[in-house]
Amino acid sequence: MTVMPAPGSHLAKRQSILDTAACVFCREGYGGTNIDMIACEAGVSRQTVYNHHGDKDSLFRAVVHEVTERVNHRVFETLATFPDQPRDLGADLAAFAVRFNKNCIYDRDGKFLRRLVDTEGERYPELFAEWREQGPGKTWAALAARFARLAHAGYLEIEDPDLVARQFLALINADFKVATLLGEMPSDEEIERSSANAVSMFLRAYACRPSGTAAARDKSALKA
Template identity: 35%
Template sequence: MPDKGASTPFQGGIAGAGIASLGINSFDTPGCGPRGQARCRALLDAAAALFVEKGFALTSLSDILRQAGGSRTTLYEHFGDKEGLFRAVMERHCDRVLEEMSATRAAGPAAMAEGLEENLYRVGLHIAGTLTMPETTAILRILVSEGGRIPDIARAFFQVGPEKTIGWLADCFREWSEAGRLRIDDPEGAAHAFIGMVVGDLLTKRLILPDEPVSMEELERYVRQSVRLFLAGTRP
């Protein structure tokens, strides 16, 4: 992950943020009424931190309750079991990540076309920073190890995270191609390729060597070069 204290250009950034500073406490928790929001957030915060620290299999409900407080009754009522709690952690994290891109998404492709390289760099840095942060890599490790047993949760991850990002990028590439700013025949394929380029082997490194951080300097250099290569192959 990028060094602590560093930030991406997106609204203060999330690359390098620890669990406590992700800002996910501000999101409402599905299934919790107003009076139960604080308890639900505490459970999700504890679960997220423990999944990062210990992984899914080694994290018990007792561990989560010991750290968060509250009762098993509350946990079962709102999340069902540990798998339900993991799903809620995953969905909240994906919502948080997509919210970070809201300002850029709201601007729309036409506004982003001005200063195209810099805007794509910002998008790429956000994506790469997000995918190499501790909570994301913890979620991905859990999905790899448990995905065969919980396929509905694995599919949900793609629906609430990667598929939305790819769809938005594809819309941008399509509009820029129609305006003559880029030369792209397959916008969705280009979106997949762009994400693959800006992430590259950084994600593989984080998944295999979780204790070896990726510095912000390395991340910025990698993304900048990837964006330039992408544009070199897609500009008219």
């Protein structure tokens, strides 16, 4: 359980500056943001911001670290619900995809990181070095391990679990990538429909196929 800092404490002020800075960086971009702007919106002095976080570069890194930590917490909470022993592989994976989209991609923090990476990543790649390692890097590895277990159990036919994990994540949010860059957010119904379609496509590529006698029996059943 996350413990909130006491109101008015040193930690509370530090957190308030981080939250304000996140909003300003997201709205103005890294290049368009300055310390005075953040101090004004946080209701503190410029020196207070410097005392807590140093210069703009250090503050930006602190913001990305903080948000990445929050996103990772929700990612691993959601990964704990991955269907390792599915009753219905398609339905269970689709439900997981919906949870992942809602909890980790289309929430406030996920939207913030995605927007900053898309707008600032090329110009300031060094600012996102930690995010690359601690964010997507950890998520891909953890999801790949779960897909490897499904393959070992005979549900999937895959050779490269890391590639499969990246492809799965790309598929489940492909429909809304452009819309979210423009500030639009999908509805629950759109997320559910898109997730089901993505999982259906994913399983056409990787689901185990019946072989031998089972395949012949299935074909006979279809003809009948």
